[in-house]
Amino acid sequence: MALMQSFKMALKSIAGNKMRSFLTMLGMIIGIVAIVVLVSIAQGANASVISSIEGMGTNMITVSVRSRRANPIKLSTLDELSDDPYIEAYAPYLSVTGTVKAGNTVYDDASIIGTSSSYMLIRALEMEDGRFLSTPDIDNRSHVAVIGSEAAEEMYGSTDCVGSSFSIDGTAYTVVGVLKSKGTSSVGSQDTMVLIPFTLAQRITQTTGVTSFYVTATSSENVDFAQTGVEDFLKKYFSSTSYYSVFNQTQMLSTLSETTSTLTLMLGGIAAISLLVGGIGIMNIMLVSVSERTREIGIRKAIGASRGNILSQFLIEALVLSIMGGALGILLSYLIVTIVSPLIGVTMVMSAEVSLAAVAFAVIIGAVFGLYPAAKASKLRPIEALRYDG
Amino acid sequence: MIEIRDIEKKYEMGGETVHALDKVTLSIQDGEFVAIIGPSGSGKSTLMNIIGCLDVADSGTYILNGKPIEKYSERQLARIRNKNIGFIFQGFNLLSKLSALENVELPMIYQGVPAHERHKRAKEALEHVGLAGRIKHKPTELSGGQQQRCAIARALAAHPSLILADEPTGNLDKKTGKEILNLFLELHEQGNTIVLITHDPKVADWAERIVYIEDGKITSEGRGTRRYGTDELTIDEKHTYDAETQAEEVMPDGADAIL
Numbered sequence: 001m002a003l004m005q006s007f008k009m010a011l012k013s014i015a016g017n018k019m020r021s022f023l024t025m026l027g028m029i030i031g032i033v034a035i036v037v038l039v040s041i042a043q044g045a046n047a048s049v050i051s052s053i054e055g056m057g058t059n060m061i062t063v064s065v066r067s068r069r070a071n072p073i074k075l076s077t078l079d080e081l082s083d084d085p086y087i088e089a090y091a092p093y094l095s096v097t098g099t100v101k102a103g104n105t106v107y108d109d110a111s112i113i114g115t116s117s118s119y120m121l122i123r124a125l126e127m128e129d130g131r132f133l134s135t136p137d138i139d140n141r142s143h144v145a146v147i148g149s150e151a152a153e154e155m156y157g158s159t160d161c162v163g164s165s166f167s168i169d170g171t172a173y174t175v176v177g178v179l180k181s182k183g184t185s186s187v188g189s190q191d192t193m194v195l196i197p198f199t200l201a202q203r204i205t206q207t208t209g210v211t212s213f214y215v216t217a218t219s220s221e222n223v224d225f226a227q228t229g230v231e232d233f234l235k236k237y238f239s240s241t242s243y244y245s246v247f248n249q250t251q252m253l254s255t256l257s258e259t260t261s262t263l264t265l266m267l268g269g270i271a272a273i274s275l276l277v278g279g280i281g282i283m284n285i286m287l288v289s290v291s292e293r294t295r296e297i298g299i300r301k302a303i304g305a306s307r308g309n310i311l312s313q314f315l316i317e318a319l320v321l322s323i324m325g326g327a328l329g330i331l332l333s334y335l336i337v338t339i340v341s342p343l344i345g346v347t348m349v350m351s352a353e354v355s356l357a358a359v360a361f362a363v364i365i366g367a368v369f370g371l372y373p374a375a376k377a378s379k380l381r382p383i384e385a386l387r388y389d390g
Numbered sequence: 391m392i393e394i395r396d397i398e399k400k401y402e403m404g405g406e407t408v409h410a411l412d413k414v415t416l417s418i419q420d421g422e423f424v425a426i427i428g429p430s431g432s433g434k435s436t437l438m439n440i441i442g443c444l445d446v447a448d449s450g451t452y453i454l455n456g457k458p459i460e461k462y463s464e465r466q467l468a469r470i471r472n473k474n475i476g477f478i479f480q481g482f483n484l485l486s487k488l489s490a491l492e493n494v495e496l497p498m499i500y501q502g503v504p505a506h507e508r509h510k511r512a513k514e515a516l517e518h519v520g521l522a523g524r525i526k527h528k529p530t531e532l533s534g535g536q537q538q539r540c541a542i543a544r545a546l547a548a549h550p551s552l553i554l555a556d557e558p559t560g561n562l563d564k565k566t567g568k569e570i571l572n573l574f575l576e577l578h579e580q581g582n583t584i585v586l587i588t589h590d591p592k593v594a595d596w597a598e599r600i601v602y603i604e605d606g607k608i609t610s611e612g613r614g615t616r617r618y619g620t621d622e623l624t625i626d627e628k629h630t631y632d633a634e635t636q637a638e639e640v641m642p643d644g645a646d647a648i649l
């Protein structure tokens with residue numbers, strides 16, 4: 001019998017058992033979509049972390065102090081860093097929680113940060129309007145603020161708001177500058193920032209020390225020298241290196257990509273489990289229909305089908321079903337990755353290898369469990385297959 | 391040519407052994423029309439399944455066309471079932487997902503008959519058994535008698551030389567049953583071998599030779615009188631004979647039997 005005939009029979013059988021065909025494909029589709037989409041999410045996260053860190057420049061060093069009690073680093077102590085020839089700039093950093101209110105508008109998304117004038121250079125910020133925080137602002141604890149473009153839009157409906165006032169937990173501030181939009185990155189949006197003098201932030205949080213600060217090297221080649229300088233500076237004030245941590249961007253990058261590769265592994269694991277569950281679903285539906293199919297095989301053998309006829313029909317049937325399921329799974333994954341991901345604001349990167357592996361796995365499962373019962377049944381004497389009832 | 395010698399078939403049922411066939415010896419020549427008659431449970435279907443290469447005996451020999459059955463390969467047996475044997479099952483064994491037409495076409499698909507011819511032959515066979523208007527129906531949409539006729543059409547359309555019919559008129563009314571038996575007669579006249587299984591003496595009477603089976607043993611043999619007895623008929627005389635049976639049908643005496 002020609003292959004074409006087996007193919008026609010397989011298609012007829014698929015069309016004649018719509019429910020069974022649908023359930024078989026469903027298992028496959030769910031498994032494939034799960035693995036492809038979850039891995040895409042993980043890889044998307046990885047890619048966006050890497051690009052945002054790289055975007056921040058590679059000559060930045062981040063220092064954070066862990067011992068909050070009796071922090072020996074004061075704003076004035078930081079000035080020692082200016083003697084280091086490899087250090088271009090430094091800026092303290094203090095995050096504040098508080099309610100930002102402009103008129104009657106409460107702006108919940110604000111990230112309030114206390115810092116100094118060098119922060120602009122270090123983070124490569126640009127002004128849309130007005131000026132950045134100045135050294136006198138810091139020294140005098142002036143009630144002034146520089147805000148991100150999104151913050152301005154949300155608070156005043158436009159970025160044309162220099163001179164306007166707002167309050168943080170009831171204390172009044174005047175906007176002296178608005179930043180240009182930089183877009184969102186995984187380390188936080190710069191557009192929602194509300195920057196205030198570092199000294200004021202200290203007063204609000206009732207701290208005296210500097211818990212974290214940024215340093216930039218004069219060039220990316222000098223990062224290591226600058227880092228040594230920073231570490232020497234810290235050693236003078238702390239008895240143990242366990243009280244602080246120093247990161248340069250390259251280190252941060254590898255730490256973060258370690259984190260995201262853990263994430264990839266974890267999501268991949270979950271996805272592999274769902275693919276396995278999908279595979280078991282395919283297997284179940286194939287095995288459940290075995291008694292019905294065994295009778296069918298008995299009838300076909302009784303009227304003259306050979307084992308080869310039976311096996312080629314069932315193999316083609318299983319392959320057509322699993323390839324169809326695989327294709328639908330990939331299509332659905334593609335739609336989710338390209339249409340749904342922008343809507344929910346999650347970056348996803350679809351991987352060709354993972355998609356291919358998922359489909360291959362589904363097809364193999366489908367073929368094995370489609371063929372295994374058929375191979376068993378086709379070995380029976382026709383009369384045994386005809387009498388089979390589970 | 392079918393030669394069966396001392397064939398046995400046993401079934402173990404809850405510690406008890408049922409001798410479905412107990413040393414059966416039987417020869418059927420090419421071109422014969424044999425009826426095997428016996429009460430329910432006497433082993434008729436078991437014997438038929440062995441003759442039709444669907445089942446194998448526990449002991450004894452079965453020589454088909456001069457060669458012992460165990461010498462045939464799996465593939466050769468499939469070919470024999472496909473090309474030489476037309477099996478009409480007691481339980482029809484139609485594929486429920488296929489239409490009547492597709493069911494009848496199936497053996498011819500395995501024979502490799504081209505689609506056009508297959509289609510034509512299947513349609514003709516269905517018309518022959520009076521199912522012309524039902525070719526698109528699925529078995530579940532057919533009555534028992536119609537399913538039986540579909541199964542008959544499936545066996546006949548494949549042009550087998552040996553027809554094995556297990557209670558082929560069991561679900562048919564008098565008139566259709568008689569039509570089917572006439573069909574067998576016609577095929578017999580064309581030189582085909584026919585083995586007809588029945589529990590009904592009136593049906594068995596149509597055969598050339600009648601083999602009686604009871605409790606798995608062949609007890610006696612006889613000759614059919616309906617057609618091969620004193621008033622032997624030929625195909626040419628069929629219509630006169632039809633008129634006769636029709637006349638008989640209106641008489642009350644044969645009312646309980648099929649014919």
Ligand SMILES: Nc1ncnc2c1ncn2[C@@H]1O[C@H](COP(=O)(O)OP(=O)(O)O)[C@@H](O)[C@H]1O
Nearest residue numbers: 401403408410429430431432433434435436437
């Ligand atoms: N698969 C089976 N398992 C157990 N016993 C069976 C099986 N098939 C048939 N038998 C037994 O064998 C005997 C003959 O059965 P069968 O050939 O079907 O009889 P018939 O067709 O003459 O009515 C019966 O007693 C029946 O119960």
Ligand SMILES: [Mg+2]
Nearest residue numbers: 434435480556
């Ligand atoms: Mg029977």
